[in-house]
Amino acid sequence: MTARAVLAITTGEPAGVGPELAARIAADGHAARLVLIGDRALIAGRATAIGIDADWPEYRPDADDAVAILHVPLTRPAVAGELDTANARYVLDTLDIAIDGCQEGRFDAMVTAPLHKGVINEGCPGKFFSGHTEYLADHTNTRQVVMMLVGGGLRVALATTHLPLQEVSAALTADSLATTLAILHDDLRSKFGIDNPRILVAGLNPHAGESGHLGREEIDVIEPVLEKLRATGMQLTGPLPADTLFQPKYLQNADAVLAMYHDQGLPVLKFASFGNGVNLTLGLPIIRTSVDHGTALDLAGKGTADAGSLRAAVALAAELASHHAA
The missing domain is CATH 3.40.718.10 (Isopropylmalate Dehydrogenase)
Structure with a gap:
C-alpha cells in the first residue's frame, strides 16, 4: 500500500x-x-x-x-x-x-x-x-460472499440475503452456514483487526424454535454447525431468539451478529444508523x-x-x- x-x-x-x-x-x-x-x-x-x-x-x-x-x-x-x-x-x-x-x-x-x-x-x-x-x-x-451492514455501533451479517421468506429455510444448509461463519470470522480478523471475534448467532424461528416446538432448523442445522465450529476455537453464542439478542447485555460482549435472513437483522441496524449505514461485502x-x-x-x-x-x-x-x- x-x-x-x-x-x-x-x-x-x-x-x-x-x-x-x-x-x-x-x-x-x-x-x-x-x-x-x-x-x-x-x-x-x-x-x-x-x-x-x-x-x-x-x-x-x-x-x-x-x-x-x-x-x-x-x-x-x-x-x-x-x-x-x-x-x-x-x-x-x-x-x-x-x-x-x-x-x-x-x-x-x-x-x-x-x-x-x-x-x-x-x-x-x-x-x-x-x-x-x-x-x-x-x-x-x-465462490461465496457474505453481506454485512455496519452502522450505529453494530455489525450485522446475513446467512441468506435477497430471498423470498418461504425459501430461506431450504437455503439454510449446514455447509452454507458453516462457510458463512468462517468468512465472517476470518474477515473480522483480517479486515477489522479483531484477533478473536465474538459472534452472536440468531435462530431462524420465533424463540429460536423453542426446543423444536416452533421449528427444527435450530436443532437440525444451526446448533450442530455452531458446536462443530466452537471446537475449532470460534467464539459463537447462539442460536439466540432474534427478538431479544439486540440488547446491550448481549451486544456489549460481541463483535458481530449473524442474522438468518435479510429482514431479521437489517431493520434493527437501519433503525440505529439510518442514512449512515455501510454495506460491506465479506469473503472477497x-x-x-x-x-x-x-x-x-x-x-x-x-x-x-x-x-x-x-x-x-x-x-x-x-x-x-x-x-x-x-
Missing part, C-alpha cells in the same frame, strides 16, 4: 445521486487519496450545480493528489433523474476498472455509489445482473464498501441528497485498508 490508502469510488448510475455525492465527499478532505471513477464532465457538472469546484486532476498512479478523476466516458450525456439504458455498459466499465485496480494493487479498496440493476439488465442484453455483490464475486472468482480478496441506499432519482441534481452513507463507506474503507496493510 502507498503512504496513504488509495480508494477507488465508482460513481454509479449517472442519472442518480452517485456523481454528486462522490463530488461532495471528495470536497470534504480525507486522509485517504480518493479516485473518482466516472465521466469527468458528468462529475464536474453535478459538482458545480451544488457549489463545488471540481477542478481535480486526472488520475495518475504515481501521483499523490488528494482527489483525482479517472475518466470513463459516458456513452450518451446523462440527465439527472432520467434513466438511459445506453449508459449501462458505462456503469459496468467503472466497476471493472475499480475491481482490476484493487486486484492489481493500484487501489487499496473500492467504494461503490448506487447503480440501477434494471438499466443494466435492459442495456446489456444476455448479461443478467443481479447486483454489485454477485458481480464482484464473479469477477474475483469468489479485495475490500469493498457501499452505501445502504439506492439511486434516489428524484433527488439527483438538486443538491439535497444526504451524503452520510457514502461518507461512512469511505471512512470504513480507509479503516479496513489500514488493518489490511498492518
